[in-house]
Amino acid sequence: MTSQPSVRLWPGVVAVLVQWLCWFVAPALGIGDGLTGLIGAGIGTLAVLIWWLFFSRTRWFERVGAIAVMIAAVVATFPFLDKSIQGGMMGLMFRIFVIPNLCLALVAGAAAGRRRSVAARFALTTVAIVIGCAVWTLLRTDGIREGQPQLAWRWTPTAEDRLLAQAKSIEEPPAPPAATAPPSIPAPTAPVAKKDPEWPGFRGARRDGIVRGARVDTNWSASRPVELWRRAIGPGWSSFAVDGDLLYTQEQRGEEELVSCYRVSTGKPVWKHRDATRFWESNAGPGPRGTPTLSNGRVYTFGATGILNVLDAATGAVIWSRNAAADAKKQLPIWGFSSSPLVDDERVVVAASGKLMAYDIATGKPLWSGPNHGGSYSSPHRATIDGVAQILLISADGTTSVAPADGTVLWEHTWGEGTPIVQPAFTAEGDILINAIAATGGLGIRRLSVKRDAGGWKIDERWTSTGLKPYFNDFVVHKGHAYGFDGSILSCIDLADGSRKWKGGRYGEGQLMLLPDQDALLVLSEDGELALVSASSDKFNEIARIPAIEGKTWNHPVLIGDVLLVRNGEEMAAFRLATAR
Numbered sequence: 001m002t003s004q005p006s007v008r009l010w011p012g013v014v015a016v017l018v019q020w021l022c023w024f025v026a027p028a029l030g031i032g033d034g035l036t037g038l039i040g041a042g043i044g045t046l047a048v049l050i051w052w053l054f055f056s057r058t059r060w061f062e063r064v065g066a067i068a069v070m071i072a073a074v075v076a077t078f079p080f081l082d083k084s085i086q087g088g089m090m091g092l093m094f095r096i097f098v099i100p101n102l103c104l105a106l107v108a109g110a111a112a113g114r115r116r117s118v119a120a121r122f123a124l125t126t127v128a129i130v131i132g133c134a135v136w137t138l139l140r141t142d143g144i145r146e147g148q149p150q151l152a153w154r155w156t157p158t159a160e161d162r163l164l165a166q167a168k169s170i171e172e173p174p175a176p177p178a179a180t181a182p183p184s185i186p187a188p189t190a191p192v193a194k195k196d197p198e199w200p201g202f203r204g205a206r207r208d209g210i211v212r213g214a215r216v217d218t219n220w221s222a223s224r225p226v227e228l229w230r231r232a233i234g235p236g237w238s239s240f241a242v243d244g245d246l247l248y249t250q251e252q253r254g255e256e257e258l259v260s261c262y263r264v265s266t267g268k269p270v271w272k273h274r275d276a277t278r279f280w281e282s283n284a285g286p287g288p289r290g291t292p293t294l295s296n297g298r299v300y301t302f303g304a305t306g307i308l309n310v311l312d313a314a315t316g317a318v319i320w321s322r323n324a325a326a327d328a329k330k331q332l333p334i335w336g337f338s339s340s341p342l343v344d345d346e347r348v349v350v351a352a353s354g355k356l357m358a359y360d361i362a363t364g365k366p367l368w369s370g371p372n373h374g375g376s377y378s379s380p381h382r383a384t385i386d387g388v389a390q391i392l393l394i395s396a397d398g399t400t401s402v403a404p405a406d407g408t409v410l411w412e413h414t415w416g417e418g419t420p421i422v423q424p425a426f427t428a429e430g431d432i433l434i435n436a437i438a439a440t441g442g443l444g445i446r447r448l449s450v451k452r453d454a455g456g457w458k459i460d461e462r463w464t465s466t467g468l469k470p471y472f473n474d475f476v477v478h479k480g481h482a483y484g485f486d487g488s489i490l491s492c493i494d495l496a497d498g499s500r501k502w503k504g505g506r507y508g509e510g511q512l513m514l515l516p517d518q519d520a521l522l523v524l525s526e527d528g529e530l531a532l533v534s535a536s537s538d539k540f541n542e543i544a545r546i547p548a549i550e551g552k553t554w555n556h557p558v559l560i561g562d563v564l565l566v567r568n569g570e571e572m573a574a575f576r577l578a579t580a581r
Contacts, residue, residue: 007058007114007121011051012107016100019044023100041100048103056110062122066109069126070102073133082140082154090141090282093149098136105132143285145552146488146508146526159551159570160286163232164254197243198560201293202340207381207423209476210514211522211559215580218520218532220544223578225530225564229267230549234258235569236287236304237338239556241294243313246270247558247565248299249572252278252287259292259301259309261316264563267574271316279304279336284554285569289338289377291556293348298361300343302350304336310348310364320364327366328352338377338421344391344404349380354395356380358407368407373397375419377472385430386452392432394420399434399448401457411457415446421472425482427495431462433482435470444469445482447498465498467491472554476514476521481537483512483521490523492537504540505533511556518580524566528553530575549573 022040053063074095078086085094109128113121142150142158152158157165196205203209217223234251241248245264250257259273280286290302298319299311306325311318325337330352339351347358347367356370374396381392383401390401390410398414416436425433432450436443447462468475468484468491475484481501482493488508492501508526514535515522520543523531528549534541553568564575 007056007110008051009107009111009114011055012048012110015044015047015051016103016107018047019100019103045099045103048106052106052110058110058121059118062118062125065122066106066125066129069129070106073102073129074098077133077136080137082137084140084142084282085136087280087282090149094136097149098133101132101135102129105129141282143552144283150552159232160235160252160254163234166232167253197241197294199240199242199558200295201241202239202291202379203423203474203556207379208425209474209512209556210516212516214515214559214561215517216515216520216522216532216562217578217580218518218543220532220546225546225548225575225577228265228563228574228576230571230573231262231267232570233260233567233572234287235285237284237289237554237569238287239291240558240565240567241292241299242558242560242565243294246313248292248294248301248313249567250288250290250292250301250303254278257288257303257305257307259299259311259316261299261313262572264560264565264574267572273309273311273316273318275303275307275309277303277305277307279332281335284335287569289336290379291340293341293343295343295361300341300348302337302339302341304338305332306330306337306352308341308348308350308359308364310361322359322364322366324350324352324357324359328355328357328369328372330355333375333377333419335377338379340379342380342382342391344382347404349391349404351376351378351380351393351395353377354393354397356391356393356400356402356407358404370402370407371400371409373400377419377421378423381424383424383426383432385432385450388452392424394422394424394434394436396420398436399424399432401450411450411459413448413459416443418443422470422474425475425477427477428480433475433477433495435475437469437471445475445493445498447495463498465493465500467493467498467500467503471509473509473511474556476512476535478514478516478519478535479537481535483514483535485510485512488526490521490533490540492540494537501537502540505531505542507531509554511554513557513559515559522557522559522564524548524553524555524557526553528566528568530557530564530566548575 105128109125113124140154234253236251238250256274261270288304293300299313301309308322308324333353342349349358354373354376358367376395378394400412401410418437422435432448444466445468446464449460469486470484473485490505491503510525512523519535521533521535530548531545532543551568551570558565
């Protein structure tokens with residue numbers, strides 16, 4: 001081979017710099033959002049290709065050959081990737097995230113062979129491309145965090161691995177006998193009436209994320225929250241249900257899905273119910289998604305693979321169990337069954353990915369099923385609208401209301417094209433606030449007026465707002481305004497017309513609660529930080545912020561009296577908050 005003029009490198013170097021700045025550096029610094037970074041990185045990739053094909057001064061067989069090597073390297077590498085990168089959406093993301101590696105490898109190979117023969121340069125470029133792909137075989141992902149994969153060396157233990165190793169050396173509470181799914185139905189027994197639990201389940205008694213009667217000292221520099229205890233926990237995105245000194249949650253431990261009971265005061269385990277099932281997907285990782293529900297001395301749980309358990313709250317003994325996924329004839333959705341059970345009078349209702357299923361609470365006998373709509377990760381929501389009790393579910397097809405007694409459809413409203421996750425909310429006037437998402441991102445919030453007249457139910461759209469676009473972060477309503485997340489940033493909108501009042505503060509894919517008695521939001525960020533933010537429509541005002549727990553945190557926090565409970569897929573902790581004077 002003969003030599004030729006050296007490669008023109010500077011356009012490729014500039015293009016790769018732009019690509020990496022947009023894809024990795026800007027998101028790490030909180031500049032822009034995921035879509036902005038993706039667009040910028042795409043422009044950088046296009047610039048690299050244009051440089052290489054038309055302005056690099058290499059031979060044509062090198063240009064075409066290098067691109068062919070890239071494609072072949074990606075195809076050849078895929079079978080050797082860790083299952084966490086091969087599986088689910090990460091398989092697609094690998095094909096996207098490997099592009100910056102390939103572009104950098106192309107530029108690096110061209111630079112190394114800049115003044116060498118054509119054959120030597122092509123060989124160096126090929127080696128660089130192969131290395132750029134092969135490095136992915138050394139990695140695994142622990143899911144997505146702030147829109148980016150959580151990459152780790154393939155051979156390092158996960159948080160779940162460390163917990164399982166630790167559990168072998170410590171004494172665990174005895175487990176009640178495990179139930180099969182479904183078991184034979186026992187003789188009917190009525191639950192024993194008890195006082196209402198302090199926090200009966202997902203987002204509180206009304207599923208609205210509002211902590212009524214709570215007043216905390218907001219001067220955390222002088223009255224910093226005091227850690228009561230901290231404990232490792234299995235992965236999962238369940239929140240807590242609390243009754244007295246007992247808290248209930250769900251977690252994954254190896255090949256077993258657990259319903260766990262711990263002491264609020266000490267964090268020590270009381271009992272664990274185990275089901276021999278495991279759910280895992282590459283974005284969020286393993287573990288159950290739903291939160292337990294407490295009612296009359298019983299714990300109702302819905303696991304990620306569709307197992308509905310009813311357990312004795314004191315001992316964890318199985319009262320009855322059903323496979324709601326099989327009953328609903330629903331396939332396992334990509335992110336698992338995520339509904340939290342709703343106990344309504346003599347029935348328990350779960351959402352099996354867009355289809356409501358109701359069971360008799362005494363026997364577990366199926367009572368009715370709702371219409372089979374598109375996917376949903378939202379939970380059934382009790383409401384009284386225009387004097388009529390009903391159960392709402394937001395799904396990919398829109399919002400459906402059914403009669404609790406028999407599942408008869410009362411009304412439906414179509415909106416959205418994605419798979420919704422959050423709960424509906426209500427204005428002081430009784431209007432409904434619903435959320436919809438699209439495959440390309442959040443659509444926003446819509447306010448509906450729902451009334452009944454002689455001709456049936458009438459649904460009027462008051463407004464639709466893009467000022468608040470929650471994904472899986474629920475929002476709260478306070479004094480004529482809604483507070484929640486627009487991407488990773490808090491936002492406030494006016495409920496009169498949906499207009500945005502302010503937007504500020506980055507908390508990732510965090511969660512929040514409202515303390516209405518002192519106009520404050522308690523925010524748990526995706527990074528495990530606790531923040532107090534003013535629930536005022538005037539402007540964004542962060543009052544205080546402290547670190548709380550380590551690791552990706554998507555779980556809803558719980559506040560009982562002066563005790564704050566937080567958890568994620570690695571650990572849970574309790575803090576005592578000083579009360580306001």
